[in-house]
Amino acid sequence: VVMANTFTESQWRALLDTRLMELDVKWETALNATNESVAMNARDMDVAWLVLCGALVFFMQCGFAMLEAGIVHSKNVANILFKNMIDASIAAICFWLAGWAFAYGDDKGGFIGASSFSTSNVYNYAGGPTGSDGWEGWFFQWAFTGACATIVAGSVAERTKLEAYFIYSIVLTVFIYPVVVHWGWGAGWLSAWGAYPDSDGVARPLFKRDEDSNGMIDFAGSGVVHMVGGWSGLMGAIVVGPRMGRFDPVTKKPTEWHGGNKTLQSLGVFILWFGWYGFNCGSTLMISGGASNVAGKVAMTTTIAAASGCIIASILGKVFEGHFDISIGLNGILAGLVSITANCSVVNPWMAVIIGAVGAVILYGGHVLILKLGIDDPCDACVVHGFCGVWGLWATGIFCTDENVQYAAYPNVNDACGRGEQFGVQVVGSLAIIAWTVVTAGLLFVGINATVGMRVDPGVEEAGLDVSEHGHATYPMFEERYYDKGMPMQQPYAQPMPMPMPMQPTMYQEMPPPAVYTEYPMYPTETVYTEPPMPASVAPMMGSVAPQYYNPYQTGGPGEVVYVSPNQPMIVQ
Numbered sequence: 001v002v003m004a005n006t007f008t009e010s011q012w013r014a015l016l017d018t019r020l021m022e023l024d025v026k027w028e029t030a031l032n033a034t035n036e037s038v039a040m041n042a043r044d045m046d047v048a049w050l051v052l053c054g055a056l057v058f059f060m061q062c063g064f065a066m067l068e069a070g071i072v073h074s075k076n077v078a079n080i081l082f083k084n085m086i087d088a089s090i091a092a093i094c095f096w097l098a099g100w101a102f103a104y105g106d107d108k109g110g111f112i113g114a115s116s117f118s119t120s121n122v123y124n125y126a127g128g129p130t131g132s133d134g135w136e137g138w139f140f141q142w143a144f145t146g147a148c149a150t151i152v153a154g155s156v157a158e159r160t161k162l163e164a165y166f167i168y169s170i171v172l173t174v175f176i177y178p179v180v181v182h183w184g185w186g187a188g189w190l191s192a193w194g195a196y197p198d199s200d201g202v203a204r205p206l207f208k209r210d211e212d213s214n215g216m217i218d219f220a221g222s223g224v225v226h227m228v229g230g231w232s233g234l235m236g237a238i239v240v241g242p243r244m245g246r247f248d249p250v251t252k253k254p255t256e257w258h259g260g261n262k263t264l265q266s267l268g269v270f271i272l273w274f275g276w277y278g279f280n281c282g283s284t285l286m287i288s289g290g291a292s293n294v295a296g297k298v299a300m301t302t303t304i305a306a307a308s309g310c311i312i313a314s315i316l317g318k319v320f321e322g323h324f325d326i327s328i329g330l331n332g333i334l335a336g337l338v339s340i341t342a343n344c345s346v347v348n349p350w351m352a353v354i355i356g357a358v359g360a361v362i363l364y365g366g367h368v369l370i371l372k373l374g375i376d377d378p379c380d381a382c383v384v385h386g387f388c389g390v391w392g393l394w395a396t397g398i399f400c401t402d403e404n405v406q407y408a409a410y411p412n413v414n415d416a417c418g419r420g421e422q423f424g425v426q427v428v429g430s431l432a433i434i435a436w437t438v439v440t441a442g443l444l445f446v447g448i449n450a451t452v453g454m455r456v457d458p459g460v461e462e463a464g465l466d467v468s469e470h471g472h473a474t475y476p477m478f479e480e481r482y483y484d485k486g487m488p489m490q491q492p493y494a495q496p497m498p499m500p501m502p503m504q505p506t507m508y509q510e511m512p513p514p515a516v517y518t519e520y521p522m523y524p525t526e527t528v529y530t531e532p533p534m535p536a537s538v539a540p541m542m543g544s545v546a547p548q549y550y551n552p553y554q555t556g557g558p559g560e561v562v563y564v565s566p567n568q569p570m571i572v573q
Contacts, residue, residue, distance in 0.1 A: 036129065036130055039130035040129070040130050042288035042289065043127075043130055043131065043132055045287050045288050046132065046285075046286040046287055046288055047132055047135075047136045049282070049284075049286065049287035050136040050137065050139070050140050050282060050285060050286075051136050051139060051140075052278070052282075053140065053277075053278035053279075053281060053282025054136065054139045054140035054142075054143045054278065054282065055143075055278070056274070056275045056277060056278025056279070056282070057140070057143035057144060057147060057275055057278045057279050057282065058088070058143040058146065058275075059271065059274070059275045059278075060143075060147055060271065060272050060275035060276070060278075060279065061084055061087070061088050061146055061147070061150060062268075062271055063268045063269070063270075063271030063272035063274075063275055064084055064147070064150045064151075064153070064154070064268065064272065065080070065081050065084040065085075065150075065268070066264050066265075066267045066268030066271060067154075067264070067265055067267075067268025067269055067272065067330075067379070068080045068084065068153060068154050068157060068268070068378075068379055069081055069261070069264050069268075070260050070261040070262065070263065070264025070265035070266075070267070070268060071154070071157070071260045071265060071378055071379050072157050072158050072260070072378060073158065073258055073464065074464075074474065074475040075463070075464025075465070075466055075467070075473065075474075075475075076157065076158045076464055076465045076466060077466065077474045077475065078465075078466040078470045078472075078474040079157075079158075079162075079464075079465035079466055079469055079470060080153060080154075080157055080158075082162070082469075082470065083150070083153040083157075083162075083165055084150050084153060086165075086166070086169065087146055087149040087150040087153065087169055088146040088150070090149070090166070090169045090170055090173060091142060091145045091146040091149050091169070091173040092142055092146070094170055094173040094174040095138075095141070095142050095145045095173055095174070095178070096118060096119055096138070096142075097117065097118055097174070098117055098174050098175075098178075099145060099173055099174050099175075099177070099178040100116060100117075100119050100138055100141070100178070101113055101114065101115060101116045101117040101118075101119075101178075102114075102174075102175065102178035102179060102181075102182060103141065103178040103179075103181035103182050103185070103186055104116065104141075104181075104182070104185075104186050105117075105182075105186075106187075107182075107186070107187035107188065107194070110183075110187070110188050110189035110195065110196070111179070111182070111183075111188065111189070112178075112179055112182055112188075113178075113182050113186055113187075119134075119138055121134065122134035122135055122137075122138055137285075140282065140285075141181070143278075144221060144225055144279075145173050145177060145178075146173075147225060147229070147279075148172070148173075148177050148225045148226075148228055148229040149169050149172050149173050149177070149229070150229075151226070151229030151230060151232075151233055151381050151385050152168065152169075152172070152229060152232050152233040152236055152381070153165070154233065154377070154378060154379030154380075154381040155232075155233030155234065155236050155237045155377045155378070155379065155381045155382055156233065156236040156237055156240050156454075157378045157379065158243050158378060158461070158465065159240060159241075159243050159244075159455050159456060159461050159465075160236070160240055160454060160455065160456070161452065161453060161454060161455065161456055162469050163452050164448045164449075164452055164453065164454045167444075167448050167452070168232075168236070168441075168444060168445065168448065171444055172228075172232060172441070175440075176228065176232065176436075176437065176440045176441060176444075177225075177228050179436065180223075180224050180228050180433055180436060180437070181224055183216075183224075183429075183432070183433075184216055184218050184223065184224045184429070185218075185224060189205075189206065190205070190206060190215060190216040190425075190428075190429050190432065191203065191205060191215050191216070192205055192214050192215035192216060192217055192410055192411070192412075193215070193411065195215050196209050202411065202412075203215065203411050203412065205412075206425055206428065207421060207424065207425060211412045211413065211414060212412075212414045212416065212421075213412065213414065213416055213421065213425070214405065214410055214412055214414065214416045214417075214422060214425065215425065216393070216425050216426060216428075216429035217342065217343070217346060217396050217397075217400065217405065217410065217422065217425075217426070218342045218392075218393060218396070218429070219280070219283055219298075219341070219342055219343065219344055219345045219346065219408065220279055220280045220282075220283035220298075220341045220342065220344060221279070221283070221341055221342070222338055222339065222340075222341040222342030222343075222388075222389045222391075222392025222393055222396075223342060223389055223390075223392070223393045223429060223430055223433050224433075225341075226338045226341065226385040226386070226388070226389035226392070227385070227386055227389035227390060227393075227430070227433045227434065227437065228433065228437050229381070229385050229386075230381055230382045230383075230384065230385030230386025230387070230388075230389055231382065231386045231433075231434055231437040231438055231441065232437055232441035233377065233381045233382045233385070233386065234370075234375070234377070234382035234386055234438075235437075235438060235441040235442040235445050236441070236445050236454075237375055237376060237377045237382065238375060238442075238445075239442070239445040239446060239449050239454055240445070240449070240454045240455050241376070241455065242374065242375070242376030243376055243378070243461070244458060244461055244462065246376045247374060247376070252374060254371045259327070260327070262326055262327070265326070265327060265330055266326065266330060269330040269331075269333055269334060272333075272334065272337070273306055273333060273337065276302060276306070276337050276341075277299055277302065279341065280298045280299070280302045280340070280341055280344045281295040281298045281299050281302075282295075283298070283345075284298070284345075290409075291409070294345055294407065294408055294409065297344075297345065297407075298344045298345050300349060300352075301340055301343075301344045301345075301347060301348075301349060301351075301352040302337065302340055302341075302344050302352075304349050304352040304353055304356065305336040305337065305339060305340035305344075305352040305353070305355050305356030305359070306333050306336040306337045306340070306356060307333075307336070307356070308336055308352070308353045308354075308355075308356030308357045308360070309332040309333055309334075309335045309336020309337070309339070309356040309357065309359050309360040309363070310329050310330075310332045310333045310336065310360075311332075311357075311360075312332060312356070312357045312360035312361065313328050313329050313331060313332020313333075313335065313360040313363055313364060314328065314329040314332060316328065316332075316360065316361070316364045317329065317364075320364070328363075328364070331363055331367075331380055331384055332359075332360040332363060334384045334388075335356075335359040335360050335362065335363035335383075335384055335388045336355075336356030336357075336359050336360065338359065338384060338385055338388040338389055338392055339355050339356060339358065339359030339362075339388050339391050339392045339395060340352055340355055340356060340359075340392065341389075341392055342389075342392040342393050342395070342396045343355065343392065343395055343396035343399060343400060345404070345407075345408035346396065346399075346400040346401070346404040346405050346407075346408050346410075346417075347395075347396075347399045347400060347401075347404065348399075348401075348404070351399040354399070355391075355392075355395045355399065358391060358395070359388045359391055359392075362383070362387050362388055362391050363380070363383055363384060363387075363388060366380070366382075366383035366387045366388075367380050367383055370382065370383065389430075390430050390434070393426045393427075393429060393430040394423070394426055394427060394430065396422070396426050397417075397420075397422045397423030397424070397425065397426035397427070398423060400417040400422055401417055401418070402414065402415050402416070402417045402418050404417075405417060456468065456469075
């Protein structure tokens with residue numbers, strides 16, 4: 001009351017202005033705190049998203065390991081598992097030391113990065129109070145590097161020295177692969193994100209170097225990851241040569257071959273399919289700001305392409321092989337996944353059906369082609385990842401729409417897809433990646449072969465790399481010593497059978513089929529049996545008769561059934 005009676009109007013106005021200013025300061029402080037909290041929450045979600053997706057991509061190493069272990073012979077299982085293990089480990093150290101710098105360092109002429117060695121740009125509080133420090137970015141990209149490197153293991157399996165593989169894995173992860181990453185995902189000449197930036201940092205990429213062009217669209221790595229791994233594997237398979245007995249020495253045609261463990265193959269492919277959602281969906285690199293919608297779309301197109309590839313490949317197997325081959329169907333899944341990886345964010349679902357189906361056709365045709373050329377790729381890795389990777393880039397240019405490109409948050413708004421320019425960019429990008437990989441990986445493998453040597457000795461290959469390289473047989477209950485058309489057939493050792501008392505012949509419980517003889521190509525003077533040993537349920541013959549036929553692949557231990565003649569079993573004493 002006193003104030004109301006004593007304050008003048010001007011004093012009241014001054015007091016009101018002071019109070020309003022105080023409220024404005026408090027409101028601005030609260031708003032800034034809220035915005036900072038929102039930004040930190042968005043940052044935390046993005047970091048968690050990338051760590052989760054990176055872990056899924058890393059889990060694909062298990063998928064590759066199981067798939068390849070299911071394809072190789074049992075005598076080489078430990079070797080292929082070791083290579084998958086060492087790939088991830090070598091990739092981690094090499095990508096940390098130099099690969100990250102070559103991929104994402106300061107641009108040098110659009111070709112290579114040249115800063116941030118040992119990830120010097122990633123440190124505590126590098127991103128400020130609301131930004132990312134960069135740890136998760138390195139982790140995610142390392143997982144991709146490991147996946148690229150392990151593709152080659154399947155192409156050169158069962159006959160390659162570990163020393164040679166170490167050298168290759170180091171060079172790939174520290175130089176060959178990071179350079180392509182810089183081209184496509186860094187600030188390199190093919191990049192849609194940072195190529196030839198203007199003063200405002202806006203990308204001015206191939207072809208026109210202005211906002212009318214997009215640069216190469218390779219959303220999750222059909223070209224950057226899979227083509228580098230696949231075409232490197234092809235060069236490795238050419239230099240190291242085919243496995244012994246894979247091709248007939250006279251006709252040069254491929255022989256019937258070991259079918260592998262279908263259970264492990266299936267497990268490996270399903271793990272890869274599962275991990276591929278981290279591979280493709282995680283390539284949004286964030287989950288906030290509407291990126292979750294893009295991730296959801298990517299998950300859908302990825303699924304449809306994989307399913308389409310599986311169905312078409314299975315049908316092709318039935319048509320041309322006469323039966324539904326599960327291995328072909330499983331590779332069809334991978335072919336569809338590789339084919340959709342570049343374009344999963346810029347195509348519609350019906351387009352994904354076509355892309356996956358064409359990938360399956362390329363898979364089957366490529367498989368036939370490399371065999372006709374005398375190239376032995378045990379896992380068809382060069383076809384699945386190399387050939388289908390090319391199709392993935394080209395399919396991006398064929399099926400992308402300008403609306404989808406903008407929905408996927410590519411930086412330039414234009415009609416490059418509609419007027420056909422994007423297809424030209426994709427073709428140029430694919431040819432550049434092929435040329436770089438074939439030349440660098442080819443020279444590398446030739447150099448390794450001329451120095452330390454690529455291939456193990458024939459005796460080592462015959463015995464299996466598990467024994468020679470790792471000191472033991474992974475599956476000692478199996479011995480691959482029975483051959484059919486040059487093909488090792490996995491047959492278990494016969495179980496020890498007690499001698500009957502009295503020592504009289506007993507009735508056969510199972511009659512063995514007549515043995516068929518064939519000449520093993522590597523040892524044309526030695527006759528071997530194509531039929532497996534007498535089943536354990538067959539009663540032994542009386543006594544110990546000296547063998548009339550000696551087979552080096554059929555030496556028996558105590559209590560083991562061997563053949564004395566084509567239809568006469570005996571017990572070794």
